[in-house]
Amino acid sequence: xxxxxxxxxxxxxxxxxxxxxxxxAHAQTSHAVPAFKKxxxxxxxxxxxxxxxxxxxQGTNNGYFPRIAGKPAGYxxxxxxxxxxxxxxxxxxxxxxxxxxxxxLKEMAEHFAAQKPAYSAxxxxxxxxxxxARGHMLVTAGDPKKGLPACIACHGANLMGMEPGIPGLAxxxxxxxxxxLTRWKxxxxxxxxxxCMKRIANRLTDEDISAVAGYLALQTPAANASPEPSNLVRMxxxxxxxx
Ligand code: HEC
Ligand code: HEC
Numbered sequence: 001x002x003x004x005x006x007x008x009x010x011x012x013x014x015x016x017x018x019x020x021x022x023x024x025a026h027a028q029t030s031h032a033v034p035a036f037k038k039x040x041x042x043x044x045x046x047x048x049x050x051x052x053x054x055x056x057x058q059g060t061n062n063g064y065f066p067r068i069a070g071k072p073a074g075y076x077x078x079x080x081x082x083x084x085x086x087x088x089x090x091x092x093x094x095x096x097x098x099x100x101x102x103x104x105l106k107e108m109a110e111h112f113a114a115q116k117p118a119y120s121a122x123x124x125x126x127x128x129x130x131x132x133a134r135g136h137m138l139v140t141a142g143d144p145k146k147g148l149p150a151c152i153a154c155h156g157a158n159l160m161g162m163e164p165g166i167p168g169l170a171x172x173x174x175x176x177x178x179x180x181l182t183r184w185k186x187x188x189x190x191x192x193x194x195x196c197m198k199r200i201a202n203r204l205t206d207e208d209i210s211a212v213a214g215y216l217a218l219q220t221p222a223a224n225a226s227p228e229p230s231n232l233v234r235m236x237x238x239x240x241x242x243x
Pocket of ligand 1: 046048049050051052053064065066067068071076077079080088089090092093096097108167179
C-alpha cells in the first residue's frame with residue numbers, strides 16, 4: 001500500500017512538475033509575440049500608430065510623418081479630437097480615430113506625451129546665409145515691423161513647447177513645418193479661437209516659411225527636455241489652445 005501510494009504521489013508530483021515547467025515556457029512564448037505586457041494597455045492600443053510615428057512616437061525616416069513624443073498631452077489630445085471631428089485633415093489620421101471616444105484619445109495623448117525617445121536622424125537642409133539669418137531672427141526675436149513675435153515666446157526657449165497646448169518644434173522635418181504653416185495660411189488648419197497661429201502664419205511670406213522650417217531643422221534638440229510650464233504673461237498673443 002504505502003509504496004503504491006508513494007508511486008502515485010510521485011507520478012502526480014512529476015505530472016504537476018512538468019505542468020509547472022511548461023507554464024513559464026508557454027508564458028514566455030506568448031510574451032514574445034506582442035511587444036507589450038498587457039493586451040488591454042495603452043501600449044497595445046497605440047500599435048496602429050507606430051508604423052508612421054515610430055515605436056515611441058519619435059518619428060520615422062519619412063520626411064513628413066511628425067514626431068509626437070514628448071509634446072504636451074493637451075496639445076496631442078486637441079489634435080486627435082480635431083482629426084476625429086474633421087477640423088484637421090489628413091485622411092489616414094481621420095479614419096484611424098473616427099470612432100474613438102474622448103477617453104481613448106486622451107489615453108493615447110498621455111501615452112505619447114510621456115515618451116522621451118532619442119531624436120531620429122535629422123535632415124540637414126542647405127540654407128543660404130540670408131535664409132539662415134532670417135530663420136534665426138524669426139525664431140528668436142520675431143520681426144517687429146511685421147508684428148511678428150518670436151516663435152520661442154510661445155514654443156519655449158529650447159523649442160520644446162509649453163503646457164498645456166503648445167507643441168515643441170524641435171525635431172520636426174522641414175516639409176512638415178512648411179506644410180502646417182501653409183495650411184494655416186490658406187485656412188485648412190484651424191486651432192481653437194483665438195487662433196494665434198493663424199495670425200502668425202498670415203504674416204509669414206513663403207520665403208519666411210521656408211527659412212523658419214530650414215532653421216528649425218538645423219537646431220540640435222535638447223536631450224531629455226520637457227515642455228515649459230504654462231506662462232500666459234509671456235505670450236505675445238492670446239491662444240485658444242492655452243485655455
Ligand atoms: C499612415 C500613417 C499614420 C498612422 C498609422 C498614424 N498617423 Fe498620426 N499622423 C500622420 C501624419 C502624416 C500626420 C500629419 C498630418 C498633417 O499633415 O496634418 C499625423 C499627425 C498626428 C498627430 C498630430 C501631430 C502634431 O504634431 O500636430 C497626432 C497627435 C497623431 N498623428 C497621433 C496618431 C495616433 C495616436 C495614431 C494611432 C491611433 C496615429 N497618429 C496613426 C500619420 C499617421
Ligand atoms: C502666441 C503664441 C505662439 C507664437 C508666437 C508662435 N506659435 Fe506656433 N503654435 C502656437 C499654438 C497655440 C500652437 C498649437 C495650435 C493647435 O492647437 O493646433 C502652435 C503650433 C505650431 C505648429 C504646429 C506644430 C505641429 O506639431 O503640428 C507650428 C509648425 C508652429 N506653431 C510654428 C510656429 C513658428 C514657426 C512660429 C514663429 C514664426 C510660431 N509658431 C509662433 C502658438 C504660437
